[in-house]
Amino acid sequence: LQDRISESFKHLRKKGKLSEADVDETVGEIRRALIEADVALEVVKDFSARVKEKAYGAARSEALNPAQQIVKIVNDELIEILGGEDRELHFARPGKGPTVFMLAGLQGAGKTTLAGKLGRWLGKQDKKVLLVAADLQRPNAVTQLEIVGEQAGVTVFAPEPGNGVGDPVDVARRGLALASGSGYDVMIVDTAGRLGVDEELMAQARAIRDEVQPEEVLFVLDAMIGQDAVRTARAFQEGVDFTGVVLTKLDGDARGGAALSVRGVTGVPVLFASTGEGLDDFERFHADRMASRILDMGDMLSLIEKAQETFDMEQAEKLAGKIQQGQLTLEDFLNQLQQIKKLGSMKKLLGMMPGAGKIREQLDQFDEREVDRIEAIVRSMTPAERRDVKILNGSRRARIAAGSGTTVADVNGLVDRFEMAQKMMGGMAGMAGAGADGMGMM
Ligand code: GDP
Ligand code: MG
Numbered sequence: 001l002q003d004r005i006s007e008s009f010k011h012l013r014k015k016g017k018l019s020e021a022d023v024d025e026t027v028g029e030i031r032r033a034l035i036e037a038d039v040a041l042e043v044v045k046d047f048s049a050r051v052k053e054k055a056y057g058a059a060r061s062e063a064l065n066p067a068q069q070i071v072k073i074v075n076d077e078l079i080e081i082l083g084g085e086d087r088e089l090h091f092a093r094p095g096k097g098p099t100v101f102m103l104a105g106l107q108g109a110g111k112t113t114l115a116g117k118l119g120r121w122l123g124k125q126d127k128k129v130l131l132v133a134a135d136l137q138r139p140n141a142v143t144q145l146e147i148v149g150e151q152a153g154v155t156v157f158a159p160e161p162g163n164g165v166g167d168p169v170d171v172a173r174r175g176l177a178l179a180s181g182s183g184y185d186v187m188i189v190d191t192a193g194r195l196g197v198d199e200e201l202m203a204q205a206r207a208i209r210d211e212v213q214p215e216e217v218l219f220v221l222d223a224m225i226g227q228d229a230v231r232t233a234r235a236f237q238e239g240v241d242f243t244g245v246v247l248t249k250l251d252g253d254a255r256g257g258a259a260l261s262v263r264g265v266t267g268v269p270v271l272f273a274s275t276g277e278g279l280d281d282f283e284r285f286h287a288d289r290m291a292s293r294i295l296d297m298g299d300m301l302s303l304i305e306k307a308q309e310t311f312d313m314e315q316a317e318k319l320a321g322k323i324q325q326g327q328l329t330l331e332d333f334l335n336q337l338q339q340i341k342k343l344g345s346m347k348k349l350l351g352m353m354p355g356a357g358k359i360r361e362q363l364d365q366f367d368e369r370e371v372d373r374i375e376a377i378v379r380s381m382t383p384a385e386r387r388d389v390k391i392l393n394g395s396r397r398a399r400i401a402a403g404s405g406t407t408v409a410d411v412n413g414l415v416d417r418f419e420m421a422q423k424m425m426g427g428m429a430g431m432a433g434a435g436a437d438g439m440g441m442m
Contacts, residue, residue: 202239
């Protein structure tokens with residue numbers, strides 16, 4: 001870490017803070033990362049423009065930590081595009097039931113599986129749920145729903161076998177009659193999908209929708225389909241005008257681009273995430289968690305890290321000046337500790353970065369409790385003591401140990417190491433940045 005710091009220090013020496021060019025470069029990298037993650041171009045453009053505008057502001061301001069601010073701006077904008085606050089499912093008003101949820105989407109998207117997951121999830125909330133098999137397109141679609149329903153412990157309404165190809169609208173109508181007559185709270189209608197968008201399919205879905213008047217039309221979307229997500233979502237929005245989105249197969253290596261695209265392009269919120277074939281691999285969708293998933297992308301992290309370094313350099317430069325003049329104090333050291341502590345929260349984030357082996361090794365050795373202990377000791381000192389450790393006599397040291405919940409030996413250890421580091425750094429004065437990250441103290 002230190003090598004890298006001193007290395008980049010040479011380049012960034014003259015840079016006091018983030019410039020607009022830094023922002024441009026950072027946003028450029030975000031753009032590339034998002035496009036790589038299959039986010040629709042129009043969403044990427046809109047997103048970059050918004051981040052850029054706010055980041056310019058942060059770069060211009062005299063804010064304490066512009067790099068951190070940019071990370072926050074990116075995160076906030078991601079959450080915003082992803083839908084901000086979580087939205088609950090809409091249910092029929094009391095006495096107006098049953099509530100009807102209709103599932104729509106391409107073949108293989110995960111509709112039938114979702115019917116079971118949703119059924120079980122609602123069942124756990126003491127709702128009486130009926131699954132209705134209105135996919136009569138594929139020969140075994142009905143059987144599949146019956147199996148799923150049994151696993152989920154939910155009743156399934158299906159057309160009687162041996163009647164030839166039935167009419168899905170008729171099945172949906174009879175399903176609704178059963179649900180209304182038998183006190184079901186929720187009815188979930190599974191529908192047919194095709195491999196691609198086609199008008200016949202849409203017309204059928206619309207006919208079912210108009211027949212059962214669902215509280216929610218849920219568009220089920222395979223998160224792995226990449227750029228096709230946008231085209232498909234648009235077609236279904238036009239075709240059935242869905243009210244909510246369920247993203248499936250998020251257990252795969254889909255990087256969340258589909259979520260950004262669909263929400264960005266349709267404005268319809270993502271309500272659930274499906275994360276596996278099992279019935280319990282299913283959860284509410286949270287915009288903030290998806291934002292971190294997207295931020296965890298390697299490219300994104302490296303750019304954040306770079307921004308972080310830029311900031312650290314600014315501080316390091318100030319410190320280097322002090323070191324040269326032999327003026328480094330524990331006060332400065334406390335500031336450095338704040339920097340180091342950020343590594344704690346960065347640790348998890350950085351650990352996920354692909355190809356970060358070298359940093360990871362250092363991160364593994366990083367002990368957050370040790371930092372806390374040192375910080376406690378320094379905080380228990382008076383400003384005068386922090387500025388000049390030479391005044392630390394025995395009784396002062398005992399007071400500091402008591403105040404910080406440590407021992408006199410701990411205090412002595414810290415003071416010794418600090419004086420040694422001070423000497424070392426004095427000797428290296430000129431080699432700017434060395435030891436300025438405080439690691440030498442640990
Ligand atoms: P439908 O054609 O839309 O009804 O899709 P299905 O429910 O039949 O699902 C198609 C395939 O995707 C099945 O093999 C499911 O087990 C699988 N599947 C559904 N949801 C998920 C998910 O979230 N993760 C994974 N890995 N597989 C899923
Ligand atoms: Mg199906």
